[in-house]
Amino acid sequence: MTTDDIFASLGGRDADGFPAIHSEVFHTDAGTPYLQHAGVVMLAKPDVSTEGIRPFLEGFDDDLEFPGYLDDPAELPPASRLSKVAGQTCYASFGPKRTYNVDAAKYFANQRSGGHGSVLEHATFSFLCYGISRSNTHEIVRHRAGTAYSQLSQRFVSGKVLRFVERPEYRNHPSLHKRFEERIDRAARDYEEIADELLTLQDEGDALLDAERKTDRRKRVQQTARSVLPNEAETILVMSANVRAWRHIIEMRTDPHAEVEIRDLFFRIFSCLMQAEPILFDDYVVESFPDGTYGARTDWRKV
């Protein structure tokens, strides 16, 4: 299967140049919501205009023909364009002997084989990720270099947005699936009952729960009640990273040794990035694993 086929088979959509793979929400009989896969939505990507550099290019000797740099007829997606301009700035490769956009794939293959991944740091992509468990995000946020995270606060939000994530190992086994459903019903109920009890104590003036501001009062209750939530509670996050960081994280987290849930998430992100910027990821070979997930492997790890 091609990467396009896999993107489509995962339910990928790319109506507006911002690819997304959504995830269905299920409910237990008691109404507790849960998801079985990560949902990923590209929220942001670079917006690049090179026209502004014309006066800069015109400032050099006419014989160098630098303004011709802007006449390249082949279009590139924005991150490829930005990274190529950045790379070509290093050698003032603006003249007619430069690599043209039509050969961008070869240009980036050379960058990768030379380990010049820093040009990829200019281009950042942001994703909204949902349907991921607290245990998963605990691992995700270990990636520091070139990343930014904004994660759902269990202290701030109430049980109204509480959802859960079912591990793949449980899905097709009726007894484990039933236990999962019973467990999350219980967790949701416990959370609600404990929050109610804590609210009563707060109203009675309990010193540990008391606070001046309404928001702080709510936080005091929720930060306590969340202690009963399991690893399989859902979390939501916006994750941004530059292309060099995305590549490294995808390599580590879609590796056969990576955990299955995190592999599913980062393959989905890879799949969206591949739709948007194929040239920057065209060295990856997709592997399929017996557990139904995929991995992306390259000879040029950690450029």
Ligand SMILES: Cc1cc2nc3c(=O)[nH]c(=O)nc-3n(C[C@H](O)[C@H](O)[C@H](O)COP(=O)(O)OP(=O)(O)OC[C@H]3O[C@@H](n4cnc5c(N)ncnc54)[C@H](O)[C@@H]3O)c2cc1C
């Ligand atoms: C299969 C697997 C199993 C794991 N098991 C465990 C485990 O049991 N326990 C555990 O604690 N963690 C575990 N981890 C997490 C792992 O150790 C890393 O913390 C995590 O993957 C982040 O990757 P990174 O270190 O490459 O950091 P990133 O932040 O992604 O950084 C990318 C690269 O930048 C460089 N860099 C970043 N920060 C620094 C720095 N401060 N100093 C120098 N160089 C830096 C490094 O070269 C690094 O590889 C596991 C990860 C995987 C993929």
